[in-house]
Amino acid sequence: MENYFWNMQEVQPVKKMYILIIYDIVDNRRRYRFAKKMKGYGFRVQRSAFEAFITDALYRKLLKEVPRIIDLESDSVRIYRVRDDSEVELIGKNIKIEDKDVIVI
Numbered sequence: 001m002e003n004y005f006w007n008m009q010e011v012q013p014v015k016k017m018y019i020l021i022i023y024d025i026v027d028n029r030r031r032y033r034f035a036k037k038m039k040g041y042g043f044r045v046q047r048s049a050f051e052a053f054i055t056d057a058l059y060r061k062l063l064k065e066v067p068r069i070i071d072l073e074s075d076s077v078r079i080y081r082v083r084d085d086s087e088v089e090l091i092g093k094n095i096k097i098e099d100k101d102v103i104v105i
Helices: 028-039 056-069
Strands: 016-024 043-046 049-055 076-082
Touching (some): 016 028, 016 056, 028 043, 028 049, 028 056, 049 056, 056 076
Antiparallel strands (some): 016 049, 016 076, 043 049
16 A cells, blocks of 8 residues: 655745845945845846845845945945836846746855
């Protein structure tokens, strides 16, 4: 006789949000560290801009990490949450971004 086990619960898709991160960081070393950290969350779309498609938990983690990396007196970081009915128009040379799970190490 064989025993079979499986999960009877419906698997709910993980709700993710689209965010845009833009920054103006004065110091080269901090700017490099910041950009390297952002690559763990999403994709660079311009020199000082990243886009990411992340979970709420990763979003909260990002909000805690940013102040630790930047100088709050001289640097500026803006994080926009793009809502459900928003659109992004791509004009010119653009990188195709696919919905992939991002692993932050």
